Amino acid sequence: MFRGKLVSWSLLTLLIGLLISNTILAVAPIRLNFFFYKQEISNQLKEMTTEFTKLNPNIVIDLEMIPNDSMAVLRSRMASGQAPDIIQLQSYAAVFEFAKAGWLQDLTKEAVIAKVVNSTKTAVTYRGKVYALPMDVAGIGIIYNKDIFNKYGLKPPTTFKELQNVCTVLKQNKVIPFASMFKVNWSVGHFLSMVHTTLAGEKVLPWIEAMNSGKASFADPVDVRQVFRLLDFYKANSHPNAAEYDWNEQQAAFAKGEAAMMVQGLWSYGAAIETNPKLNCGFIPFPCNDNPKDTKLFADVDSTLALSATASPEKQKAAKLFLEWLSTPQAIKLWVEKCKLVPTFKGADVKSMDAPFQDLVSYLNSGKTNPWAFSMYPVSVWEDATKNGAQEYLFGTKTPQQIIKYFDETWRKAVK
């Protein structure tokens, strides 16, 4: 009995000793908090961060995903003084908002920023300084089913007239032209902003500046009549019950081949291809008028990574190391193949991506793109006046004049 006690005591001391020596000797790793909202890549990001930790054993990255209301959560987090170390932010407005309040680190002189395609930097530049690393480029346009198009001998349209013809042919053959979702406001909001930007073309950036100084109106850079005609056209060529359709129904309708096209961001392609792996898709811009030169893709930087300015110096250093690693071929390969997102780094290899992404990349390379104007609208203008406005027009509760008036007023209030 005495021996048993001795053994257990010695074991216990050994254990305690081990524990103490472990904590003293081993260098505690630096833990970085990585806040992100893109739920479709949560597993892939985990894979990437583990790869990074393999190379840098003393840095551990804790992932934290907040898919819905990520901005609300982030704001409350910052208000309580606990900013995450690495923050995934939507381009433009979100970056600018936090940069303006002083939460983000100035990355202008970092080496990794130099490796990014120049045109993507406007999305993260606030008052001449770069505050985030642009991570992926996304496009909003028409994702179309090539098989259905081939079956009826249709070509991807480049003008509005051609699009009208495509829709007539599809309707004659009892195929719904567009799978759409009107029940939730964001998709129609994208549509309205896309149409407005495409019609405004070159004028869109000066227009935003003029709006910010309170001297312009929604109607200024475009033929308003065409904007709302396109909304009518879109509604007329959607499923009659589209008002009841949500994202799931839209994806289902498109994946099953009930509808030949959908106006969506390319991020939807993943969901559609998952439902029906045999889907053969292409990606084209939405033609808004009869001049093929004006038909440009509505594409821009989608997500960016920013670093907290309030993190401790050693964490800041570690976080910068991570950003630097993201520009290595190994990381880009994971980003492209696993996350299926188009990278922003110069000379990135995207050959392995599916056809719609190749379409996007070719538009990007030829420079035939329009910026995402909605990301530059003040938050309330985009969230309320544009998204709800588009819905209110489609459901006939407001006239174009009323929508334009509300849009202008909301913008004026926001910049006051």
Add this chain to the structure above:
Amino acid sequence: MKPGEKLLNEAGLTIHENHIADSHGFTLLEGITVVTNRRTKIFNFCFFLLPAIVLYTLFFIRPLLQGINYSLTDWNGIVPEIPFTIDQDQFENEIVPKLKSKQGRQYLKQFYVLTEDGSGYRLKNWIESNNQIRALTNSERNQIKKLLKSAGVSAIKFVGFENYRQMFRSDERFLPRFQKRYFYNEFQDLPTTISKQEFRDYLLKNLKNASEIKFVNTCYQLDSKGQTYHLKTVLTATEDTQLRQILSESYFQTTLIPGVVGFTLFFTVFNVIFSNLLALMLALALDTKIRSQNILRSVFFFPNVLSLVIVAFIWSFVFRLILPPLTGIAVWLGSPQLAPYALLMVTVWQGCGWLMVIYLAGLQTIPAHIIEVAAIDGANWWQRFVKITVPLLLPAFTVCIFFSLANSLKTFDIIMTLTQGGPGYATTPIVLDIYYNAFRDNLYGYATAKAVFLCLIIMMVTGIQLFFMKRKEVEL
């Protein structure tokens, strides 16, 4: 006989009034005086009442006062309490000279350093002291805040009642208001036919000018049946533009847009009426001695137990796939006209089980012999219900109506999961509007003002309701 005594009587006990306090001095039965000694009173106060008061102050009074405070500011929700960056000019020429003590100046300069490119001063969040790098402590932050405040710099600006003014004056979404609903906009093709009634009510009545009326009457002609107006087949270009202009300006109907407040009121009134009616009916039905009453009670109570996510899932399924073939109406939640009613349906369905339980409990306290006596006296079912059951059930009514009133004024969850306030803004109640203002539009101060307004409304409405209904209650 007092209710408590009756209970004990039924249990076969007889009691004497003086012995009804239990050993701890708690009052067991209402209306019977019990002598509690001073010590127990103090004990009760310290251990039960005081903690409650402290908690109440901490978690209700304090946030309420804080809320009122925020509602008078223009805080947008993300600006930090002490500014991270300050313009060089402002820092050197405005803030520093205003600080009176030299110590204060030095203290501030210790934490704000000029950035490398000289664009401004930046707050040092991490400082080196005793060879260790550490974050700023709370007391240091407070000190900085105090110093900056004394120099007239604060992140949050006091705006007085501006938020409240804005809420009632310039918020298009908030209050109910009249709006012209146009039937034609200049981008559309001219309508070829207009029904006689619409032509008269929505077009001719809106025209002031006699020549315009004449012009419209020449363009549109009544057909042989006398029910519809038809557009002239051939229009000259000038006629076309003139007609377009007239129609786009004067072909409208004036409708009331409920706005956020209107929708909340609509929702509250109908929800209180329907859920209470349905609950009462269910309770009356289940109070009779039918066989499956226990199972049925559980069945009707069940929606209350379900998680909201599941409720939303079930109902979006019902609205999309089951109701359209049954009713012939294809779009429910996506229609601005129908969505409010659809939501009402779901809320009543979910809420009435809970109310039913309260009514059932109320019904069971009504002694059967009173109703029997009334029946022997010749009162029919309706008379018994109106003259006996309803008056005796009033306490249950008070509770149920209070409960449903307060709950429907602050509905959020079901609407958030089913429609997110859409389509457009058609189904946005005040709480959802507050949420959108605060977390989507970056208007924390403004949203808090709305929240304070809502709080006052709820207090007022429920207060009035309780005051009047309590007076009507009868005791057995």
